[in-house]
Every structure is written in structure tokens, then in C-alpha cells.
Amino acid sequence: MKSFTLSSDSAPKPSFLDGLNPQQKEAVTHTDGPLLIVAGAGSGKTRVLTFRIAYLLQQFKAAPQEILALTFTNKAAREMKERIVKLIGDSAHQLWMGTFHSVFSRILRVEAQALGFGKDFTIYDTSDAETLIKQILQELNYDPKQIKPRTIQYKISDAKNQLVTPELFSKKFIGSTLDDITAKVYKIYKQRLKESNAMDFDDLLVLPIQLFEEDPDILEKYQDRFRYVLIDEYQDTNHAQYKVTQLLSQKHRNLCVVGDDAQSIYSFRGADISNILNFQNDYSDAHQVPLEQNYRSTKSILKCADSIIKKNEKQLEKTLWTEKDYGEPITLLENYDERDEANRVAQYIQKIKGQDGINFNDFAVLYRTNYQSRVLEEAFRRHKIDYQLIGGLSFYQRKEIKDVLAYLKLLVNPYDETNLIRIINEPSRGIGQKSINDIRTSARQDGIKVWDLLEQVEETTIYRPAKQRIREFVDMMNGFRESLQAQASLHQLTRELLDKSGYMKMLLDEQSHESLMRRENILEFINAISYYEKQQKNPSLSAFLQEISLITDSDKFDENKPAVTLMTVHGSKGLEFPVVFVVGLEENLFPVGAKEGFDVDIEEERRLFYVAITRAQERLYFSHCSSRFKYGEEQRQMRSRFIDEVDASVVRTETGATIRQRSDRFLSTNTSNDHTRPTRSSTKSSSSGTIEYDIPSAGPSYKSYSSLGKIDYDLHEGNDPFVVGAQVVHQKFGIGKIMSRTGSGSQTKVVVFFKDRGQKKLMLQAAPLSIID
DNA sequence: GTGCTCCATTTTTTT
């Protein structure tokens, strides 16, 4: 229906567009046809999107429910919607806004039947999917040590995002054993998901495409429903996302994409930068609007960002500029280790907070990997700094929550085998691994679902004592399923379920700090259900479960909470803070080091660094350590090459000195140095009682502790050829490359990446290694 | 079938 109203009091005034610069105005008012907005960092992109949608509504181009806006997080969608509500009125609540995954899961709920799924399908997160793949590999008798489920999972996910079906996969990729295995697993995996009435994250994108291609009527229905399609963060869409939006918009051709190729940082999950680079090839009549004025950062910060991104080869032409002043220079913090680093950051936060009169929520600390947050948290607690941690192990991934969820998912969908197996013996009720395996094999042989076999367990040859337990379990679940259908209160039902299943008792009996935490988490989860029930007009367990499957970490970021934000650089996309610390700027951390099956895409790492820099409004700090605990062991760290790449004119050390950079860092033997040696802030020694750098080394010139990160080179000068980067051959493992080196003298260990065997850690003294020239 | 201890492996990044 096209009828909708604008509430007169909040309708846009004539001055609606006045606050926009000419480029922004153009992006807002160019309503029809394909449009590419190349929005540099901090160029007011969200504002443009918001106004653009408001403008479409105001100009009666479309009703709210005819506009589809795909954002990167649910939070972004929510906020944008609220802003539009303020401009246009309550009708804006009808807009279709959300992440790709949440919007299409909503559509799939309606159309599931056409695809042979039930409406109450379960969404498998990455760990559910991994469990299933592990299970399949086991059934196929592969050793999980040799064939890592994770590897297969990545390959399948890649295939899905490229819209490669199992059939196509087995035709296309033959020869390599890994591909052969993937082909087999992929085929079974897909069947299993369907039998379990479950979809993984990729399916939420791929299945709509399948649906639209198989059924032109359904496609047309959605083409007509979504007369205007907008996509934010277009540089991070993958092929499936590209395809599905292309299908949706090809009738009305009102596709507006916004993005910045310089900020493309998700290629590891299939994001394809060429989507944005080729937009104008795909749509020859596409209009392009660049947003180049930056409203966020000082000139120093912008200059720094620009100098970094210029090191990359391919990018769309654009130059960001700002009217702001240079502001403060960027400060480089040089630390001994990560504890030192965390303390220094904490001290700076307190100092700046007092000096500038700003709040904790004006600060963010950004890092490359989640595990770096731990030391920061400790330091912040010591310094009485409130913080909010975004990311890492999220609430919904905790074991106890996943368990409760498994029970609930099983109520909604009895065929969800992965979750059934997860909790059939949790708490233990005498149904052990043997019985479970028997049940699965037997069900597979009879060609029936596991749940259906359990329903008639008496007729099977399952281990006798287990039968009784299974019967009780099945009856219990069926009982709850009935109350669910009878519209029982959800949170109450959950409580009873946890009670009757013995799950709560199990935690109560445990009497540990751990189990107390788990119980608290579960109570918090029940509160979340209550809240959902209250707030929803017609709440359903199934909808609730689907919704929380798609909650993202950044959705819980609260900019008004008076706390310092700790998050990964990935998580910080789209956000801004007056003061930003980028920590852990070290080789093999940021940029990350190579791993088996994964080459480092250095350009992407550089874009990631670019994203980190451009989060900052006023002050920016870079930080690195010369030593860091990794794998529970102290490791030497080399300063990140990125510090050598930035425009040095805007960076100062803590003492205000200009920073020294090496342009020929990988050749240099120069040991001159104008740094002072960082001091240890604590002398906690390892259990062996040794501190590496204090031990006289066998190699020459070790003690000439020169500029940070140079140690590795000095160490390996002279007659020791086993330097980082050297090609080596091992008697058993074959050809490899030295990735890192720790310890000294007879304790020297090297991590070698072998072409055929992956990464191994070896004692240099003992390993049969020799150098290849 | 359960539960404990020892060990190996992990640490990109996320919907």
C-alpha cells in the first residue's frame, strides 16, 4: 500500500538541505537511477544517507516500506532510522533497514517453504557450523589433526559466497586432496543443514539468490516492494551480496551504494573490493558523487592517513581535505612490553582527560586482535578507568548461554541435530558418546531424522540403560514444546526448562566461582527474554532466537556510556573518537603475520591501519612494544613497518623529537640509534627465572641494543644463517621459511612455516635444518 | 559412561 502520512509537526522544513555541502546535496537529491557515492572517511556519509532517505520520503518518491537500506551493523540501522523518524515522523519505522543478514533472514522466514525449509529454521553461527563439519569429517574417517575442520569451513564459506554449489565445486576443483575432501564435505554439509532445518550465515545470503532465480514471481514481488535500495559500506560486500542486490534492484534500477575503497577490510570473509571499483562498469549510466571534505579529523591526522593509503596501488581517485587546523602531532609511544604499553596508555588517558576536560567516552583504544584487550583491561582496572570492551567472546557465545540456546532451539526445531547432540547429555544423564554415535549411525542408515529415531527409541538396538534416559529426555522436550505452542510465557518456560532439565542443578552443585558466573549469565539471559517479550507486540521464541543469532558485537557499543572503548580496528569501522590510541603496532601483529593457508594481504592491513587512523578527531597515538607475550612466551617484536611509512612530519616521540624512519629496513645493518632504551616497568620474570635479553648471547653484537626492533637483525649477523625470512630445508618436513625466532644460545627456537606441513616450532640446536640459498 | 590429567594447539579480523 502506498498510503502513508507525514506528521506535520516534524515534517522537514524548507531548510532541509541547507546544512549540506554541494557534493552532499547532490548525493541526496540525485534520487533516481544507479548512484555511487564515494565517501571518504569522516565525510558525513551517514548524514547523507539519512537525508537521502528522508528526501525520498519527503518527495513522495516512495513509501517507507518501499525503501531498503542495508547497513553494516544493526546498530547503524537503528540509529539511522531514529534520525529519519526525527526528520519525517513515525512512518519511518516502516523502513526496511538492517544488515544483509537480518533483512534476508526476515525475508527467508516468509519464503522458507519455497526453498524446502520450515519457517522456524535455526541459524547456525560459526561454531555450530564448525561442529557440524567436524562431525562430518569424523564420519568420513578423516583425522581432525590432519584435516582441520576450520580449513574446510573456510573453503565452503568461500565457495558459498562465490555462489559455487557443491556440484559445481566438485567439477571445478579437482586434484588437490583438500579440495576433494571439501567437495565431499560440502555436499553432505548442505544436506545436513537442510535436514536439520538450519541455515548458516552464508545461506542467509545465498538462499535468497537461489529463491529469486528459481522463482521469477517471488523476485518480482520483492523488486516491486523495494523500489529504492541503498547499501552502506559497499566496499565490504561480497559476491553474494552483490548478486542479491543486483537482482533486487534491476527492475527499478534505483540502487544507491556508498563506500570507500580505502576502507575495505573484510576480504577474509569474501568481501570483494571490485564490487565498488567496477560499479560504473556494471551500471554504465551510474552517476558518481565523491564526498571529499572531511569533517572529522585535524589536518595532521588526515595527512598521516593520506600518507599511508598512498602506499597502496589500486584505489579510486579522491583527495580528502579539511578546513580544520593541524592540531596536535601524532605521538609515538615506545614501550618495553604489553604491560608497559597498557600502563602508559592508561596514564595518558588520565592525563589528557584532566588536561582537556573531556570524558572517558572520548577515548578509544584500538588493536589488531582481540586477545590484546586483556592487558589493557587489567591496567584500566588498576588505574580506575571505566571501559567498555567490544568484541571478543560475546555473551551469546559463552558455553552456558549456548547450552540454554540449544535447548530453546531444539524446542522450536526438533530436527536441529547439532544442538540436539549438544545438550542431549548436558547435564549428563547417562547418554554417552557411544550411544550418541549409535543413534546417529542408526538414524542415517534408516534414512530418518535423529529426533524421529529418539521418539521411537524403544524399537532400536541402542544400549539398553540409555533408552530409559532418552525416553525421559524426549518426553520432557515434547512437554515443553506443547507449552510453547500453548503460548506460555517465554521466560517462565525457560526457567522451568532449566529447572527440569537439571541444568541449573548441575551449576548449583558445582559450587565454584565459575559456576556462579554461569548462573548469573543465565539469569541475565532470561532477563533478555523478558525484555523481548515485553517490548514485542507478538513475541515468538523462534523470532527471538533468529534475532539474537544476528546480533553483532558493535551493536552493543554505547557512545554515551562514560567509559573508554576497547575494540579491534575492525570493530571501530564507522565510529569516531576525539582521542584514539592504536596499540601493538608491531610486525606480525599489525600487520599480522602469515599463517598456514593464509597469505597476508599487506594492502588490506594498510587499509586497516588507515581505518584506525581516521577514527581519530583530535589526538592520535601510535604505540608498540619491543617485547610481547605470545603463546605464553616472551617474544621479540619488531616495530611495524607502517610506522616507517607514515609522513614523519606529523609524528613526534613522547619527548617531542622527530621520529627516525627506515626506508630500507630490510637491508639495513646500521646500528646507530637515538632512542633511549625502554625500561621495564615490572620485572616479573618467567618461571624459568630467566629474562631473555639479560642472557649473554652466542651471537655477536647482541648487547648493542639498538633501535627498537633491530635486535633480530643484530642477532643473526655473523655466522648464524638462521635469520627470520631464511629459506630452510628440514629432513622430515621439507622446505620452509623461518617466520620468527625466540630465545638465545642453546635455547633458541624458531617457528618455521613448511610448505607441506604448515607451521612448526623447533629447537634450532636440535632440528635437522639447513639453509637453502 | 564419567571424570580426571596431561598434552597440544592456538592468536587475525566477523555476519
Added chain:
DNA sequence: AATGGAGCAC
């Protein structure tokens, strides 16, 4: 440092 799996004793 922390988790999960394998192997072993009960």
C-alpha cells in the same frame, strides 16, 4: 594463558 582433545582410571 587458555581451551579442547586424548588417554586412562574408576
